[in-house]
Amino acid sequence: MSNLVSTEWLAAHLGDVRLVDASWYMPAEKRQPAQEFEAGHIPGAVFFDIDTIADHSLDLPHMLPSAGEFSAAAGKLGIGDGESVVVYDGSGIFSAPRVWWTLRAMGHKDVKVLDGGFPKWKREGRAIETGPAKPNTKSFTATFKPxxxxxxxxxxxxxxxxxxxxxxxxxxxxxxxxxxxxxxxxxxxxxxxxxxxxxxxxxxxxxxxxxxxxxxxxxxxxxxxxxxxxxxxxxxxxxxxxxxxxxxxxxxxxxxxxxxxxxxxxxxxxxxxxxx
CATH class of the missing domain: 3.40.250.10 (Rhodanese-like domain)
Incomplete structure:
Protein backbone atom coordinates (compact mmCIF):
# COMPACT_ATOMS: atom_id res chain seq x y z
CA MET A 1 0.00 0.00 0.00
CA SER A 2 1.32 3.43 -0.94
CA ASN A 3 2.40 6.01 1.64
CA LEU A 4 1.21 8.76 -0.68
CA VAL A 5 -2.16 10.37 -1.28
CA SER A 6 -3.03 12.65 -4.19
CA THR A 7 -4.45 16.15 -3.97
CA GLU A 8 -7.63 14.81 -5.58
CA TRP A 9 -8.00 12.18 -2.87
CA LEU A 10 -7.34 14.68 -0.09
CA ALA A 11 -9.88 17.16 -1.46
CA ALA A 12 -12.53 14.43 -1.22
CA HIS A 13 -11.47 13.34 2.30
CA LEU A 14 -10.58 16.59 4.10
CA GLY A 15 -13.07 15.88 6.87
CA ASP A 16 -11.81 12.34 7.40
CA VAL A 17 -8.14 12.96 8.25
CA ARG A 18 -5.95 14.94 10.62
CA LEU A 19 -3.97 17.17 8.28
CA VAL A 20 -0.46 18.24 9.33
CA ASP A 21 1.63 21.00 7.76
CA ALA A 22 5.24 19.97 8.34
CA SER A 23 6.92 22.77 6.37
CA TRP A 24 10.58 23.39 7.21
CA TYR A 25 13.24 25.17 5.19
CA MET A 26 17.01 25.43 5.17
CA PRO A 27 18.23 28.40 7.26
CA ALA A 28 19.74 30.04 4.18
CA GLU A 29 16.25 30.37 2.68
CA LYS A 30 15.26 32.70 5.55
CA ARG A 31 11.65 31.60 5.48
CA GLN A 32 9.28 31.47 8.45
CA PRO A 33 7.09 28.37 8.07
CA ALA A 34 4.92 29.12 11.10
CA GLN A 35 4.10 32.58 9.74
CA GLU A 36 3.53 31.17 6.26
CA PHE A 37 1.13 28.64 7.77
CA GLU A 38 -1.03 31.42 9.21
CA ALA A 39 -0.93 33.25 5.88
CA GLY A 40 -2.37 30.21 4.13
CA HIS A 41 -2.73 26.45 4.60
CA ILE A 42 -4.95 23.56 3.57
CA PRO A 43 -8.26 23.77 5.51
CA GLY A 44 -8.18 21.93 8.81
CA ALA A 45 -4.40 21.62 8.99
CA VAL A 46 -2.27 22.07 12.11
CA PHE A 47 1.37 23.21 12.07
CA PHE A 48 4.03 20.72 13.19
CA ASP A 49 7.21 22.58 14.19
CA ILE A 50 10.04 20.16 13.45
CA ASP A 51 12.58 22.13 15.48
CA THR A 52 10.31 22.53 18.51
CA ILE A 53 8.97 18.96 18.72
CA ALA A 54 12.44 17.56 19.24
CA ASP A 55 14.99 16.45 21.84
CA HIS A 56 16.50 19.68 23.15
CA SER A 57 18.94 17.91 25.47
CA LEU A 58 21.21 17.23 22.49
CA ASP A 59 23.28 19.73 20.54
CA LEU A 60 21.91 18.36 17.28
CA PRO A 61 19.02 19.70 15.17
CA HIS A 62 15.48 18.26 15.33
CA MET A 63 16.36 14.91 16.91
CA LEU A 64 13.51 12.60 17.88
CA PRO A 65 11.99 13.53 21.25
CA SER A 66 11.12 10.93 23.89
CA ALA A 67 7.88 9.02 23.51
CA GLY A 68 6.37 10.93 26.42
CA GLU A 69 7.31 14.33 24.99
CA PHE A 70 5.99 13.36 21.59
CA SER A 71 2.72 12.06 23.03
CA ALA A 72 2.07 15.42 24.68
CA ALA A 73 3.03 17.46 21.59
CA ALA A 74 1.01 15.33 19.16
CA GLY A 75 -2.02 15.39 21.46
CA LYS A 76 -1.92 19.20 21.62
CA LEU A 77 -1.99 19.25 17.82
CA GLY A 78 -5.20 17.27 17.88
CA ILE A 79 -3.62 14.03 16.68
CA GLY A 80 -5.35 11.14 18.39
CA ASP A 81 -4.59 7.45 18.65
CA GLY A 82 -5.66 5.54 15.56
CA GLU A 83 -6.49 8.61 13.47
CA SER A 84 -5.67 8.87 9.79
CA VAL A 85 -2.95 11.49 9.36
CA VAL A 86 -1.84 13.19 6.14
CA VAL A 87 1.37 15.23 6.22
CA TYR A 88 2.34 17.87 3.67
CA ASP A 89 4.88 20.66 3.26
CA GLY A 90 5.40 23.91 1.38
CA SER A 91 8.08 22.57 -0.96
CA GLY A 92 6.26 19.63 -2.56
CA ILE A 93 8.06 16.75 -0.92
CA PHE A 94 10.85 17.91 1.39
CA SER A 95 10.16 18.01 5.13
CA ALA A 96 6.84 16.12 5.22
CA PRO A 97 8.57 12.71 5.00
CA ARG A 98 10.52 13.56 8.18
CA VAL A 99 7.25 13.92 10.11
CA TRP A 100 5.82 10.83 8.34
CA TRP A 101 8.86 8.89 9.63
CA THR A 102 8.63 10.51 13.08
CA LEU A 103 5.00 9.43 13.48
CA ARG A 104 5.88 5.92 12.35
CA ALA A 105 8.85 5.84 14.74
CA MET A 106 6.40 6.73 17.50
CA GLY A 107 4.16 3.81 16.57
CA HIS A 108 1.47 5.62 14.57
CA LYS A 109 0.60 3.38 11.64
CA ASP A 110 -1.97 5.36 9.64
CA VAL A 111 0.08 8.21 8.20
CA LYS A 112 0.48 9.33 4.58
CA VAL A 113 2.31 12.08 2.68
CA LEU A 114 0.50 14.44 0.29
CA ASP A 115 2.16 13.92 -3.08
CA GLY A 116 3.18 17.31 -4.45
CA GLY A 117 2.33 19.04 -1.18
CA PHE A 118 0.98 22.55 -0.76
CA PRO A 119 2.44 23.87 -4.06
CA LYS A 120 0.44 21.35 -6.09
CA TRP A 121 -2.67 22.03 -4.00
CA LYS A 122 -2.37 25.77 -4.70
CA ARG A 123 -1.62 25.32 -8.42
CA GLU A 124 -4.87 23.42 -8.74
CA GLY A 125 -6.81 26.30 -7.20
CA ARG A 126 -8.03 24.35 -4.22
CA ALA A 127 -9.38 25.84 -0.98
CA ILE A 128 -6.99 27.64 1.38
CA GLU A 129 -7.56 28.68 4.99
CA THR A 130 -5.78 31.45 6.93
CA GLY A 131 -5.05 32.15 10.59
CA PRO A 132 -3.75 29.96 13.42
CA ALA A 133 -4.95 26.42 13.96
CA LYS A 134 -7.15 25.81 17.00
CA PRO A 135 -7.18 22.05 17.47
CA ASN A 136 -8.87 20.27 20.35
CA THR A 137 -6.37 18.33 22.44
CA LYS A 138 -6.60 14.56 22.02
CA SER A 139 -4.92 11.55 23.56
CA PHE A 140 -1.88 10.28 21.68
CA THR A 141 0.06 7.31 23.00
CA ALA A 142 3.52 7.06 21.45
CA THR A 143 5.22 3.68 21.39
CA PHE A 144 8.80 3.98 20.18
CA LYS A 145 9.63 1.74 17.22
CA PRO A 146 13.42 1.23 17.31
Whole structure:
Protein backbone atom coordinates (compact mmCIF):
# COMPACT_ATOMS: atom_id res chain seq x y z
CA MET A 1 0.00 0.00 0.00
CA SER A 2 1.32 3.43 -0.94
CA ASN A 3 2.40 6.01 1.64
CA LEU A 4 1.21 8.76 -0.68
CA VAL A 5 -2.16 10.37 -1.28
CA SER A 6 -3.03 12.65 -4.19
CA THR A 7 -4.45 16.15 -3.97
CA GLU A 8 -7.63 14.81 -5.58
CA TRP A 9 -8.00 12.18 -2.87
CA LEU A 10 -7.34 14.68 -0.09
CA ALA A 11 -9.88 17.16 -1.46
CA ALA A 12 -12.53 14.43 -1.22
CA HIS A 13 -11.47 13.34 2.30
CA LEU A 14 -10.58 16.59 4.10
CA GLY A 15 -13.07 15.88 6.87
CA ASP A 16 -11.81 12.34 7.40
CA VAL A 17 -8.14 12.96 8.25
CA ARG A 18 -5.95 14.94 10.62
CA LEU A 19 -3.97 17.17 8.28
CA VAL A 20 -0.46 18.24 9.33
CA ASP A 21 1.63 21.00 7.76
CA ALA A 22 5.24 19.97 8.34
CA SER A 23 6.92 22.77 6.37
CA TRP A 24 10.58 23.39 7.21
CA TYR A 25 13.24 25.17 5.19
CA MET A 26 17.01 25.43 5.17
CA PRO A 27 18.23 28.40 7.26
CA ALA A 28 19.74 30.04 4.18
CA GLU A 29 16.25 30.37 2.68
CA LYS A 30 15.26 32.70 5.55
CA ARG A 31 11.65 31.60 5.48
CA GLN A 32 9.28 31.47 8.45
CA PRO A 33 7.09 28.37 8.07
CA ALA A 34 4.92 29.12 11.10
CA GLN A 35 4.10 32.58 9.74
CA GLU A 36 3.53 31.17 6.26
CA PHE A 37 1.13 28.64 7.77
CA GLU A 38 -1.03 31.42 9.21
CA ALA A 39 -0.93 33.25 5.88
CA GLY A 40 -2.37 30.21 4.13
CA HIS A 41 -2.73 26.45 4.60
CA ILE A 42 -4.95 23.56 3.57
CA PRO A 43 -8.26 23.77 5.51
CA GLY A 44 -8.18 21.93 8.81
CA ALA A 45 -4.40 21.62 8.99
CA VAL A 46 -2.27 22.07 12.11
CA PHE A 47 1.37 23.21 12.07
CA PHE A 48 4.03 20.72 13.19
CA ASP A 49 7.21 22.58 14.19
CA ILE A 50 10.04 20.16 13.45
CA ASP A 51 12.58 22.13 15.48
CA THR A 52 10.31 22.53 18.51
CA ILE A 53 8.97 18.96 18.72
CA ALA A 54 12.44 17.56 19.24
CA ASP A 55 14.99 16.45 21.84
CA HIS A 56 16.50 19.68 23.15
CA SER A 57 18.94 17.91 25.47
CA LEU A 58 21.21 17.23 22.49
CA ASP A 59 23.28 19.73 20.54
CA LEU A 60 21.91 18.36 17.28
CA PRO A 61 19.02 19.70 15.17
CA HIS A 62 15.48 18.26 15.33
CA MET A 63 16.36 14.91 16.91
CA LEU A 64 13.51 12.60 17.88
CA PRO A 65 11.99 13.53 21.25
CA SER A 66 11.12 10.93 23.89
CA ALA A 67 7.88 9.02 23.51
CA GLY A 68 6.37 10.93 26.42
CA GLU A 69 7.31 14.33 24.99
CA PHE A 70 5.99 13.36 21.59
CA SER A 71 2.72 12.06 23.03
CA ALA A 72 2.07 15.42 24.68
CA ALA A 73 3.03 17.46 21.59
CA ALA A 74 1.01 15.33 19.16
CA GLY A 75 -2.02 15.39 21.46
CA LYS A 76 -1.92 19.20 21.62
CA LEU A 77 -1.99 19.25 17.82
CA GLY A 78 -5.20 17.27 17.88
CA ILE A 79 -3.62 14.03 16.68
CA GLY A 80 -5.35 11.14 18.39
CA ASP A 81 -4.59 7.45 18.65
CA GLY A 82 -5.66 5.54 15.56
CA GLU A 83 -6.49 8.61 13.47
CA SER A 84 -5.67 8.87 9.79
CA VAL A 85 -2.95 11.49 9.36
CA VAL A 86 -1.84 13.19 6.14
CA VAL A 87 1.37 15.23 6.22
CA TYR A 88 2.34 17.87 3.67
CA ASP A 89 4.88 20.66 3.26
CA GLY A 90 5.40 23.91 1.38
CA SER A 91 8.08 22.57 -0.96
CA GLY A 92 6.26 19.63 -2.56
CA ILE A 93 8.06 16.75 -0.92
CA PHE A 94 10.85 17.91 1.39
CA SER A 95 10.16 18.01 5.13
CA ALA A 96 6.84 16.12 5.22
CA PRO A 97 8.57 12.71 5.00
CA ARG A 98 10.52 13.56 8.18
CA VAL A 99 7.25 13.92 10.11
CA TRP A 100 5.82 10.83 8.34
CA TRP A 101 8.86 8.89 9.63
CA THR A 102 8.63 10.51 13.08
CA LEU A 103 5.00 9.43 13.48
CA ARG A 104 5.88 5.92 12.35
CA ALA A 105 8.85 5.84 14.74
CA MET A 106 6.40 6.73 17.50
CA GLY A 107 4.16 3.81 16.57
CA HIS A 108 1.47 5.62 14.57
CA LYS A 109 0.60 3.38 11.64
CA ASP A 110 -1.97 5.36 9.64
CA VAL A 111 0.08 8.21 8.20
CA LYS A 112 0.48 9.33 4.58
CA VAL A 113 2.31 12.08 2.68
CA LEU A 114 0.50 14.44 0.29
CA ASP A 115 2.16 13.92 -3.08
CA GLY A 116 3.18 17.31 -4.45
CA GLY A 117 2.33 19.04 -1.18
CA PHE A 118 0.98 22.55 -0.76
CA PRO A 119 2.44 23.87 -4.06
CA LYS A 120 0.44 21.35 -6.09
CA TRP A 121 -2.67 22.03 -4.00
CA LYS A 122 -2.37 25.77 -4.70
CA ARG A 123 -1.62 25.32 -8.42
CA GLU A 124 -4.87 23.42 -8.74
CA GLY A 125 -6.81 26.30 -7.20
CA ARG A 126 -8.03 24.35 -4.22
CA ALA A 127 -9.38 25.84 -0.98
CA ILE A 128 -6.99 27.64 1.38
CA GLU A 129 -7.56 28.68 4.99
CA THR A 130 -5.78 31.45 6.93
CA GLY A 131 -5.05 32.15 10.59
CA PRO A 132 -3.75 29.96 13.42
CA ALA A 133 -4.95 26.42 13.96
CA LYS A 134 -7.15 25.81 17.00
CA PRO A 135 -7.18 22.05 17.47
CA ASN A 136 -8.87 20.27 20.35
CA THR A 137 -6.37 18.33 22.44
CA LYS A 138 -6.60 14.56 22.02
CA SER A 139 -4.92 11.55 23.56
CA PHE A 140 -1.88 10.28 21.68
CA THR A 141 0.06 7.31 23.00
CA ALA A 142 3.52 7.06 21.45
CA THR A 143 5.22 3.68 21.39
CA PHE A 144 8.80 3.98 20.18
CA LYS A 145 9.63 1.74 17.22
CA PRO A 146 13.42 1.23 17.31
CA UNK A 147 13.42 -0.92 14.16
CA UNK A 148 13.34 2.16 11.90
CA UNK A 149 15.81 4.33 13.88
CA UNK A 150 19.60 4.11 14.13
CA UNK A 151 21.95 6.04 16.40
CA UNK A 152 25.68 6.80 16.24
CA UNK A 153 26.82 3.57 17.88
CA UNK A 154 24.67 1.46 15.57
CA UNK A 155 26.06 3.21 12.49
CA UNK A 156 29.63 2.80 13.74
CA UNK A 157 28.90 -0.91 13.92
CA UNK A 158 27.41 -0.93 10.42
CA UNK A 159 30.45 0.84 8.95
CA UNK A 160 32.69 -1.81 10.54
CA UNK A 161 30.73 -5.00 9.85
CA UNK A 162 28.81 -3.91 6.70
CA UNK A 163 25.61 -5.41 8.11
CA UNK A 164 23.58 -2.77 6.23
CA UNK A 165 24.15 -0.31 3.39
CA UNK A 166 24.35 3.34 4.32
CA UNK A 167 22.63 5.49 1.66
CA UNK A 168 23.31 9.23 1.77
CA UNK A 169 20.73 11.74 0.49
CA UNK A 170 23.09 14.72 0.23
CA UNK A 171 24.31 16.17 -3.07
CA UNK A 172 27.20 14.45 -4.85
CA UNK A 173 29.51 17.41 -4.18
CA UNK A 174 28.88 17.21 -0.42
CA UNK A 175 29.07 13.40 -0.44
CA UNK A 176 32.40 13.47 -2.29
CA UNK A 177 33.83 16.17 -0.02
CA UNK A 178 34.10 18.74 -2.81
CA UNK A 179 31.72 21.17 -1.13
CA UNK A 180 31.85 22.41 2.45
CA UNK A 181 29.05 21.45 4.76
CA UNK A 182 26.52 24.23 5.46
CA UNK A 183 26.97 23.74 9.21
CA UNK A 184 30.26 25.05 10.59
CA UNK A 185 32.73 22.66 12.17
CA UNK A 186 31.81 19.55 10.20
CA UNK A 187 34.24 17.54 8.12
CA UNK A 188 33.44 16.97 4.46
CA UNK A 189 32.96 13.58 2.83
CA UNK A 190 30.97 10.47 3.64
CA UNK A 191 30.93 7.24 5.64
CA UNK A 192 33.09 4.40 4.30
CA UNK A 193 30.99 2.09 2.13
CA UNK A 194 28.08 4.51 1.77
CA UNK A 195 26.16 4.97 -1.48
CA UNK A 196 24.87 8.32 -2.70
CA UNK A 197 21.30 8.92 -3.91
CA UNK A 198 20.61 12.65 -3.92
CA UNK A 199 17.08 13.19 -2.66
CA UNK A 200 16.33 15.58 -5.53
CA UNK A 201 16.84 12.73 -8.02
CA UNK A 202 13.70 11.11 -6.59
CA UNK A 203 11.43 14.14 -7.04
CA UNK A 204 9.69 14.97 -10.33
CA UNK A 205 9.57 18.48 -11.79
CA UNK A 206 6.07 19.04 -10.38
CA UNK A 207 7.19 18.26 -6.83
CA UNK A 208 5.69 14.76 -6.69
CA UNK A 209 7.60 11.57 -6.02
CA UNK A 210 8.81 9.94 -9.22
CA UNK A 211 7.12 6.73 -10.47
CA UNK A 212 8.20 3.41 -8.99
CA UNK A 213 10.32 2.41 -12.00
CA UNK A 214 12.36 5.59 -11.85
CA UNK A 215 12.82 5.23 -8.09
CA UNK A 216 14.09 1.68 -8.54
CA UNK A 217 16.48 2.86 -11.24
CA UNK A 218 17.91 5.61 -9.01
CA UNK A 219 18.89 3.12 -6.30
CA UNK A 220 20.11 0.52 -8.80
CA UNK A 221 22.36 3.09 -10.49
CA UNK A 222 23.87 3.89 -7.09
CA UNK A 223 24.63 0.21 -6.52
CA UNK A 224 22.07 -0.21 -3.74
CA UNK A 225 20.54 -3.67 -3.31
CA UNK A 226 17.08 -2.88 -1.95
CA UNK A 227 16.54 -6.49 -0.87
CA UNK A 228 19.18 -6.07 1.86
CA UNK A 229 19.20 -3.90 5.03
CA UNK A 230 19.54 -0.16 4.37
CA UNK A 231 20.07 2.84 6.64
CA UNK A 232 19.42 6.27 5.17
CA UNK A 233 21.35 9.38 6.18
CA UNK A 234 21.72 13.01 5.09
CA UNK A 235 22.80 16.30 6.64
CA UNK A 236 20.51 16.38 9.67
CA UNK A 237 18.07 13.48 9.34
CA UNK A 238 15.51 15.34 7.24
CA UNK A 239 16.04 14.44 3.58
CA UNK A 240 17.08 10.92 4.63
CA UNK A 241 13.35 10.47 5.24
CA UNK A 242 12.68 11.18 1.55
CA UNK A 243 14.91 8.23 0.71
CA UNK A 244 13.10 6.14 3.29
CA UNK A 245 9.74 7.09 1.80
CA UNK A 246 10.92 6.19 -1.70
CA UNK A 247 12.42 2.89 -0.53
CA UNK A 248 9.18 2.00 1.21
CA UNK A 249 7.27 2.79 -1.99
CA UNK A 250 9.39 0.33 -3.99
CA UNK A 251 9.07 -2.42 -1.40
CA UNK A 252 12.39 -2.34 0.44
CA UNK A 253 11.58 -4.27 3.61
CA UNK A 254 14.43 -3.42 6.00
CA UNK A 255 15.07 0.33 6.10
CA UNK A 256 15.99 2.58 9.02
CA UNK A 257 17.07 6.22 9.34
CA UNK A 258 20.18 7.55 11.09
CA UNK A 259 18.70 10.38 13.14
CA UNK A 260 21.92 12.30 13.87
CA UNK A 261 23.13 11.96 10.26
CA UNK A 262 26.09 14.05 9.07
CA UNK A 263 25.64 16.77 11.67
CA UNK A 264 26.55 14.16 14.26
CA UNK A 265 28.90 11.98 12.21
CA UNK A 266 30.91 14.82 10.67
CA UNK A 267 31.34 16.43 14.08
CA UNK A 268 32.58 13.32 15.90
CA UNK A 269 36.40 12.91 15.62
CA UNK A 270 36.20 9.14 16.12
CA UNK A 271 33.87 8.68 13.13
CA UNK A 272 35.69 7.58 9.96
CA UNK A 273 35.25 9.87 6.94
CA UNK A 274 36.31 9.31 3.33
CA UNK A 275 36.15 11.52 0.23
CA UNK A 276 35.81 11.00 -3.50
Missing amino acids: QIVRDFDAVMGIVKDKSARMVDARSASRFNGEEKEPRAGLRSGHMPGAANVHFRSLIAADGTLKPRGQLCAAFEQAGVDTSKPIVTTCGSGLTAAILMLALDEIGAADVALYDGSWTEWGGRPEAPVVTG
